[in-house]
Every structure is written in C-alpha cells, then in structure tokens.
Amino acid sequence: MGGSCSMSDPRIIVALDFPSAELAIAFAAKLDPVTCRVKVGKELFTAAGPWLVESLTDKGFDVFLDLKFHDIPTTVANACRAAAKLGVWMMNVHALGGRKMLAAARDAVSPGSAKLIAVTLLTSLGPTDLRDIGINDEPQDVVRRLALLARDCGLDGVVSSAVEAAELRSAIGEDFCLVTPGIRPAGASPDEQKRITTPSQAIKNGASYLVIGRPITQASDPVLVLQQLNNEISLATSNL
Numbered sequence: 001m002g003g004s005c006s007m008s009d010p011r012i013i014v015a016l017d018f019p020s021a022e023l024a025i026a027f028a029a030k031l032d033p034v035t036c037r038v039k040v041g042k043e044l045f046t047a048a049g050p051w052l053v054e055s056l057t058d059k060g061f062d063v064f065l066d067l068k069f070h071d072i073p074t075t076v077a078n079a080c081r082a083a084a085k086l087g088v089w090m091m092n093v094h095a096l097g098g099r100k101m102l103a104a105a106r107d108a109v110s111p112g113s114a115k116l117i118a119v120t121l122l123t124s125l126g127p128t129d130l131r132d133i134g135i136n137d138e139p140q141d142v143v144r145r146l147a148l149l150a151r152d153c154g155l156d157g158v159v160s161s162a163v164e165a166a167e168l169r170s171a172i173g174e175d176f177c178l179v180t181p182g183i184r185p186a187g188a189s190p191d192e193q194k195r196i197t198t199p200s201q202a203i204k205n206g207a208s209y210l211v212i213g214r215p216i217t218q219a220s221d222p223v224l225v226l227q228q229l230n231n232e233i234s235l236a237t238s239n240l
Helices: 021-028 042-048 050-058 072-083 099-108 126-130 139-152 160-170 199-204 220-238
Strands: 012-015 037-040 062-067 089-095 116-119 157-159 179-180 210-211
Touching: 012 157, 021 042, 021 050, 021 179, 037 050, 042 050, 042 062, 050 062, 062 072, 072 089, 072 099, 089 099, 099 116, 099 139, 099 157, 116 139, 116 179, 139 157, 139 160, 160 179, 160 199, 199 210
Parallel strands: 012 037, 012 210, 037 062, 062 089, 089 116, 116 157, 157 179, 179 210
Antiparallel strands: none
C-alpha cells in the first residue's frame, strides 16, 4: 500500500502557473523552500520542460509535478518513471484511467521515493458538468469511489476538493494524503473554481496539503501573503 503522507510543514504548495520558465524562476526566487512547496503544471511544463523541474529542485524546492497522467497503463507507467528520475517530490495521475493504469503507475514509482497521488474530479466540475459527460452521481460520491480505488491500488493519496476532504478522511483514515486545490482566502475571488474553501477550513476538513496559486502569485506582496496563510494554517492545526 502507499506510504503515509506527512502532515508536517510546509503545508502550502504554491502553484507556479506562469507561461514561461523565466517568470516562474523569478517568482520562485522570492520564496523560501522552508515555507512552501511548489507545483509545476501543464502550461509551465509544456513551455519550459524538465529543465525547470530540475532547476527548482536544485534550489531546494519540493516539486509537485501536476501533469495528471491519463493514458494506457504502459504509457502512464513510463511517464511516472521518467518523472521520478527528475527528482520530483510528488506526481499525479488521473483516477479515471482505471485500476490497471493506477496499478501500473504504482509499480513504476518506488514507494518512499516520489509520492504518487491521483486526481479524482477537477474542482472546476459541478453536477451539471458531470451530467454533460454522462456521470449522473453527485461529485462527492464520484470522488469517494475514485479515492477508494486509488487507495486500493496502493497510491499515496488523492487530489480532491477540500469540500470533500472531511468525508474522505473519515472514509479512508489518517494514513492517506489529501491534496486540496480550490483554496481561497476569505473574500478572495473564486475565479473558475466551483468547489472551494478557506485554508483554515481545509485543514479542519482533513487536508494534508493546500495548493494555492493566484492568491499568492498575483499578490502585491506574495511573501507576506504566504506568511499570513501559513499562520492561519498553523492556528487551525493547533485548534484541531
């Protein structure tokens, strides 16, 4: 089975959703790896390639490679193996790829090296969006089923909305990593996210790590905002 996911600091994963390596590296230079981890997603990885991941790792950052691998089992296994060789801290696949694909990904990544987690449902999807693609169950039911599948296949955790984190934590237990995007400080714009919550509520719901992008990357003082968010998380953790 997948190993446990540490609940220690840093709990925030800053989403480096920039269109170029230059912008990402310049922003990362403002951050201290002690206070956060970083996420490299599809736009940035497509623009910059593996070099960027290695550069961030060399600077001391734990990198979450967020490419949501979703293909036939052999292709996904090979992609996961390549990602592990880059030295990433965490990578993800898409749970909708099914049991054989998830198992192949697990076999390709040695337990104790990079963490391997699965995306359940994108946080931009609501019930109407699911009906459009022929899924008539409620989002939380789909998320729970896919999370249990990922656990059964030995993955370390899942990406899910913080809204579903409490139910998942209850259903799956403490020894499973819950990575939650769709985090917005109170009063912030939801952007295109539909299933969102505040950092403190996400922690109370059982989230292990919080992915936060624009509230930090577009702030006039991102270091101050990161510090404030870490303080909020620390307070929420101490009150559990």
